[in-house]
Every structure is written in structure tokens, then in C-alpha cells.
Amino acid sequence: MPANGPVARREARRRIPEAALSRLPVYLQILTDLKGRSVERLSSDELAEHAGVNAAKVRKDLSYLGSYGTRGVGYDVSYLVYQISRELGLHQDWNVVIVGAGNLGRALANFHGFSSRGFPVAGIVDVDRDKVGRRIAGVEVRHVDDLRDIVRSCAVSIGVIATPAEAAQGAADQLVGAGVRSILNFASTVLTIPDAISVRSVDLGAELQILGYYEQQSRGGAEAAPGVRTSARPRTSPAP
Amino acid sequence: MPANGPVARREARRRIPEAALSRLPVYLQILTDLKGRSVERLSSDELAEHAGVNAAKVRKDLSYLGSYGTRGVGYDVSYLVYQISRELGLHQDWNVVIVGAGNLGRALANFHGFSSRGFPVAGIVDVDRDKVGRRIAGVEVRHVDDLRDIVRSCAVSIGVIATPAEAAQGAADQLVGAGVRSILNFASTVLTIPDAISVRSVDLGAELQILGYYEQQSRGGAEAAPGVRTSARPRTSPAP
DNA sequence: ATCTGTGAATCAATTCACAGCC
DNA sequence: GGCTGTGAATTGATTCACAGAT
Numbered sequence: 001m002p003a004n005g006p007v008a009r010r011e012a013r014r015r016i017p018e019a020a021l022s023r024l025p026v027y028l029q030i031l032t033d034l035k036g037r038s039v040e041r042l043s044s045d046e047l048a049e050h051a052g053v054n055a056a057k058v059r060k061d062l063s064y065l066g067s068y069g070t071r072g073v074g075y076d077v078s079y080l081v082y083q084i085s086r087e088l089g090l091h092q093d094w095n096v097v098i099v100g101a102g103n104l105g106r107a108l109a110n111f112h113g114f115s116s117r118g119f120p121v122a123g124i125v126d127v128d129r130d131k132v133g134r135r136i137a138g139v140e141v142r143h144v145d146d147l148r149d150i151v152r153s154c155a156v157s158i159g160v161i162a163t164p165a166e167a168a169q170g171a172a173d174q175l176v177g178a179g180v181r182s183i184l185n186f187a188s189t190v191l192t193i194p195d196a197i198s199v200r201s202v203d204l205g206a207e208l209q210i211l212g213y214y215e216q217q218s219r220g221g222a223e224a225a226p227g228v229r230t231s232a233r234p235r236t237s238p239a240p
Numbered sequence: 241m242p243a244n245g246p247v248a249r250r251e252a253r254r255r256i257p258e259a260a261l262s263r264l265p266v267y268l269q270i271l272t273d274l275k276g277r278s279v280e281r282l283s284s285d286e287l288a289e290h291a292g293v294n295a296a297k298v299r300k301d302l303s304y305l306g307s308y309g310t311r312g313v314g315y316d317v318s319y320l321v322y323q324i325s326r327e328l329g330l331h332q333d334w335n336v337v338i339v340g341a342g343n344l345g346r347a348l349a350n351f352h353g354f355s356s357r358g359f360p361v362a363g364i365v366d367v368d369r370d371k372v373g374r375r376i377a378g379v380e381v382r383h384v385d386d387l388r389d390i391v392r393s394c395a396v397s398i399g400v401i402a403t404p405a406e407a408a409q410g411a412a413d414q415l416v417g418a419g420v421r422s423i424l425n426f427a428s429t430v431l432t433i434p435d436a437i438s439v440r441s442v443d444l445g446a447e448l449q450i451l452g453y454y455e456q457q458s459r460g461g462a463e464a465a466p467g468v469r470t471s472a473r474p475r476t477s478p479a480p
Numbered sequence: 481a482t483c484t485g486t487g488a489a490t491c492a493a494t495t496c497a498c499a500g501c502c
Numbered sequence: 503g504g505c506t507g508t509g510a511a512t513t514g515a516t517t518c519a520c521a522g523a524t
Contacts, residue, residue, distance in 0.1 A: 019515060021453065025446035029428060043483065051430060055483095056517055063485055071484040071523040088449045089456035096448070107347030113428055113445045119452070157455050158448065181458060182451035184444075188269060188353055190291060198454035200447050204348070204424075205357045206265035207440050208336070208398065209328050211422035212359070213261065214438040215397050216329035218421060259493055283505065295505095296495055303507055311506045312502035 016087070020061040026051050027061070028084045035077045043074040095122035095154050097180070099171040100162035101131045101141045104186055108162055109136040122154035127167070144174060151178040161185045172199075256327070260301040266291050267301070268324045275317050283314040335362035335394050337420070339411040340402035341371045341381045344426055348402055349377045362394035363387075367407070384414060391418040401425045412439075 016024075030050045034042065044062070048055040062068065062075070065083050069075045085091060096119050098105050108114070109121055124136055125144040134141045142150065150156060159175035161168050161183060168187035175183055176197055185191055185201040193199055256264075270290045274282065284302070288295040302308065302315070305323050309315045325331060336359050338345050348354070349361055364376055365384045374381045382390065390396060399415035401408050401423060408427035415423055416437055425431055425441040433439055 017515070022446075022450065025443065025449045026430060028449070029443075029446070030430060045483085052432075054517075056519095057515090059484065060486080060516080067485065069484050072482045073524070074483065087453070089452045090449065094448070094452045094455070103347040103350040107343040108444070110343040111444065114448065117445045117448065119445075119448045158451050181455045184447055184451060190266060190270060192292075196458070198451060198458070200451055202442055202444070202447060203265065203269075204351065204442070205353045205359075206262075206269070207424055207442060208334070208354065208357065208359045209265045209268070209330065210262060211398050211424060211438055211440055212329045212334045213327070215334070215421045218436070218438070257493070285505085294495075296497095297493090299506060300494080300508080307507065309506050310502070311500070312504050314505065 016064045020064055023051070023053070023057075023061055024084050024088060027058070028081065028088070031077055031081045031084070035081055039077055041074045041076060044069070047075070090118050092118070094119050094158055095156040096120070096158040096160055096184075097123040097125065097147070097150055097154075097156045097175075098160045098162055099125055099144065099147070099175065100164075100167070101126040101128070101134070101136060102162065102164075105162035106136050108160060108186075109139060119158065122156050123150040125150065144171075147174050148178040151175075151180060156180060158182045158184065161187050161191075163187055165189045256304045260304055263291070263293070263297075263301055264324050264328060267298070268321065268328070271317055271321045271324070275321055279317055281314045281316060284309070287315070330358050332358070334359050334398055335396040336360070336398040336400055336424075337363040337365065337387070337390055337394075337396045337415075338400045338402055339365055339384065339387070339415065340404075340407070341366035341368070341374070341376060342402065342404070345402035346376050348400060348426075349379060359398065362396050363390040365390065384411075387414050388418040391415075391420055396420060398422045398424065401427050401431075403427055405429045 027047060030047065031042075034050075044055045044058040048058045051058065059069075062080070065087055068079060068083050096114060098109055098121060101109075101124050105124060105126070109124055114121055121137065121139055124139050124141045125147055126132065126141055127144050129143060131141050132143045151159075156178075157180055159171075159178075159180040159182070161171045161175070163171050165187045168185065168189045169191060171187075172183060172185070172191045172193055176193060181197060183191070183193065183197060183199045185199060186204075188203050188205050191199055191201070267287060270287065274290075284295045284298040288298045291298065299309075302320070305327055308319060308323050336354060338349055338361060341349075341364050345364060345366070349364055354361055361377065361379055364379050364381045365387055366372065366381055367384050369383060371381050372383050391399075396418075397420055399411075399418075399420040399422070401411045401415070403411050405427045408425065408429045409431060411427075412423060412425070412431045412433055416433060421437060423431070423433065423437060423439045425439060426444075428443050428445050431439060431441070
């Protein structure tokens with residue numbers, strides 16, 4: 001993860017290191033939040049606190065975008081938001097299509113986080129004809145046979161796999177055949193896809209296994225910090 | 241992870257490197273699948289193919305568990321499954337409690353992957369008293385005030401946050417107060433938690449942003465592989 | 481005085497390459 | 503001959519530390 005599990009393929013002459021790239025969305029989220037609360041400037045130290053990393057890393061990460069800070073002063077929040085989202089390609093919408101209208105697919109379709117971040121759900125498909133025609137979050141469920149049409153007509157570039165594990169490889173094949181360039185996989189399966197497509201797997205079972213492992217470690221290891229120390233880091237969440 | 245975003249804290253004298261650890265669940269999943277299909281032995285090469293990594297990495301990763309392979313032959317599938325799940329602490333159940341009975345919470349509760357992997361959902365809580373009393377996947381929704389009771393009486397060690405972003409920090413505080421040792425966070429927020437607790441965030445928005453980034457890269461970069469090459473890697477999914 | 485930007489140093493992860501065992 | 507296990511080499515990421523800008 002993190003990054004973690006199978007990570008996106010394809011290299012391109014990588015401008016920004018993978019590890020730094022994976023932190024940009026975190027910074028963006030913090031900055032967007034601060035911007036909404038009318039914070040105009042912040043230092044690498046402050047951003048580091050919020051993100052839970054150290055200041056040197058923040059400065060290094062941001063330096064890959066260019067020299068957008070002001071020495072002796074800090075960074076302009078709005079400008080950074082602009083530059084990070086530009087780098088991440090968020091000045092255009094990336095339409096997504098969800099494959100699978102089961103529990104997970106429905107939850108994802110209703111999850112406002114996608115569309116609010118510039119990834120509108122342009123379509124939902126399922127193999128089950130009983131589900132076809134229903135509306136989820138304002139989008140009509142269509143049959144998986146229509147995938148190619150949907151991808152073409154709505155200029156979909158990202159496919160989200162929310163099928164049972166057994167159906168995931170088939171879904172991936174159909175997404176690739178339909179022309180998507182990136183796949184976000186929620187099924188607990190390792191997918192085989194062409195190298196020209198980037199994949200990212202979110203394996204909830206694996207996340208839990210790793211947490212179980214950490215807990216196990218912390219039980220045995222009876223050195224250091226036996227009690228619950230409260231971090232000095234300030235809150236990120238807004239006061240509602 | 242992938243990983244990414246904020247990764248688990250706490251160090252302990254780490255036996256297995258973080259990066260290797262994050263791949264163990266992937267191997268486990270592949271091996272469990274193969275075991276179910278009566279495959280008894282496999283080589284590091286074969287496992288590497290399935291996992292989409294190279295053989296040296298597989299051997300190095302597995303060597304952290306001990307020398308469980310046989311030179312000239314390969315690895316015994318069942319024995320590896322046993323050793324990996326032992327290392328990951330999966331010979332006991334890790335009860336989880338889900339905070340938030342909205343779309344995402346419901347989808348997660350219905351997601352069979354948790355309990356089938358030794359992470360039974362022992363409780364679901366919500367602030368909304370209208371939701372209290374309903375049953376989701378056979379588990380009764382209880383009020384968040386009962387969190388401490390649930391965690392104690394069911395020996396819950398992992399909390400899953402499935403609330404809106406604004407409520408996530410509060411949920412985290414309550415989970416920590418109730419005594420969980422690990423948190424899996426689905427809200428798009430950076431949480432502030434005590435260092436003794438391990439956290440892992442699954443930020444769907446961030447995953448999509450990164451995919452958007454990769455697609456953007458692949459558009460501009462018109463060197464190499466313009467068409468869709470099909471990988472030579474064999475299928476992982478079972479023939480149904 | 482303060483805080484960025486970045487080479488240089490350190491630390492971690494990956495890959496190589498081969499000795500050792502079956 | 504085939505395949506593991508692992509030191510050594512390499513590549514990548516993080517941290518240090520300070521020159522340079524305001």
C-alpha cells in the first residue's frame with residue numbers, strides 16, 4: 001500500500017516517484033479542507049502534522065511538482081490545491097463504470113466521494129437481468145453486454161470491479177475489451193490484465209489480515225509503550 | 241497503500257519488512273485457491289506468475305517466514321498456507337466492529353470476505369437511533385454508546401470506520417476509548433490516533449485519483465506499447 | 481529570522497547471482 | 503538438472519542538513 005497489494009503497472013518515464021505520488025491525494029484532501037475553512041497559507045511543518053508524516057518528506061514531495069512555495073513564508077493553499085490537482089489530472093472528469101450491482105456496487109454508486117472528486121459514475125452494469133433497469137444513485141443499471149457502448153458513448157476511462165471474486169477476471173476482460181484504461185478492483189482476486197492498463201486492487205480481507213498481524217505483534221512485544229499514549233498531533237477533522 | 245495513504249503505525253522490532261508483509265495476503269489468497277483445486281506443490285516461479293511479481297521477490301519474502309521450501313522441488317502448498325496464515329495470526333478469530341450502518345457499513349457487513357477470512361463482524365453501531373435494532377447480515381445494529389460494551393463482551397480488536405468523513409474522527413476516538421487495537425478507516429479523512437493503535441486507510445477517492453494520474457501519463461507518453469498487449473501471465477481465477 | 485528546495489547521506493526494498501541441496 | 507535460500511549489488515525512498523530566498 002501501501003500501498004500495497006498489486007500496484008499499478010506501466011511505467012512511462014516516471015516524473016514523480018510512486019511513493020510520493022501516493023501521498024499527493026492525502027495532501028490534496030487536507031489542503032482542500034483547509035481551503036474550505038479559509039486558511040490561506042501553511043508551512044511544510046503544518047502540512048506534515050496534518051498528514052502524519054515529517055516535514056522533509058512533504059517538501060521533497062511538493063518539490064517534484066515544481067517550486068511552488070515561498071521561502072521564509074510557506075505555501076499558498078489555493079495554489080497548491082490547483083497544482084496538485086493539475087498534476088493528478090483532476091481538471092477534467094474521469095468517468096467511471098461500475099461492474100456489479102450487488103451490495104458493494106450499490107454502496108460504491110451511492111458513495112458520493114467518487115463524483116464529488118471528479119469521477120462521475122457514468123454507468124453501472126450487471127449480468128443479472130433482474131437488476132437491469134433499476135436505478136442506483138440516479139444511474140440506471142444496464143446489462144454487462146452494453147459495456148462497450150457505455151464506455152464509448154460516455155468516454156469512460158476507469159472501470160470499477162465490484163463483482164464476486166469468481167466473476168472478477170471476466171469483468172476485467174470485458175472492461176479491457178470495452179476500452180477502459182484503468183481498473184480499480186474490489187474483488188479478492190489477482191487479476192491478469194494487459195500491461196497497458198493500470199490496475200489497483202483494494203482487498204479488504206488483506207487489509208484486515210495486516211491489521212491482525214500488527215495487533216499480534218503488539219501483543220507479544222512487551223517492550224515500549226504498554227499503555228495508550230495520545231499522539232500530540234492536532235486534529236484534522238473540522239469542528240462541526 | 242497500498243496500500244497507500246496513511247499506513248499502519250507502531251514498529252515493534254519488525255521481523256518481516258513492511259513491504260514483504262503486505263504481499264503475504266496476496267500469496268495466501270493464491271495458495272488457498274490452488275489448494276482448493278488440489279494443487280500440492282509449486283515453485284517460486286509459478287507463485288510469482290500468479291502474484292504478478294518476480295521469483296526472487298517471492299523467495300525472499302517467503303524466506304522471512306523460515307526455510308519452508310525444498311531445493312530442487314518447490315513449496316508444499318498446504319504447508320505454506322499454514323505457515324503464512326500462522327504468521328499473519330489467522331489461527332484465531334479477530335472480531336471486528338463496524339461503526340456506521342449507512343450504505344458503506346451495510347455493504348461491508350454483507351461482504352462475506354470478512355468473516356470467511358477469520359474476521360467475524362461481532363457488532364455494528366450507528367448514532368442514528370432509527371437504525372438501531374435493525375439486523376444487517378444477521379447482526380443487530382446497536383447504538384454507538386454501546387461500543388465499549390460490545391468491544392469488551394465480544395473481545396473485539398479491530399474497528400472499521402464506515403461513517404461520513406465528518407464523523408470519522410469521533411468514531412476513531414470512541415473506538416480507541418472502547419479498547420480496539422487496530423482501525424480500518426474508509427472515511428476520506430486523515431485520522432489522529434494514539435501511536436499504540438495501528439490504522440490503515442482505504443481512501444477510494446485517492447485510489448481513483450492515482451488511476452486518473454496513470455491514465456494521464458499513458459496518454460501523453462506516446463513511446464512504447466501504443467496498443468493493448470495481452471500479458472502472457474496465466475489466469476488466476478478458477479474455471480467455473 | 482524563517483522556511484523552502486535540494487544535494488548528500490542514510491535507510492529500506494528489490495534484484496542479481498550463485499552456493500547448496502534434492 | 504532444477505529450484506531454494508541468501509549474501510552482495512543495486513535501485514529506490516527517506517531523512518539530514520544547509521545554502522539561498524524573502
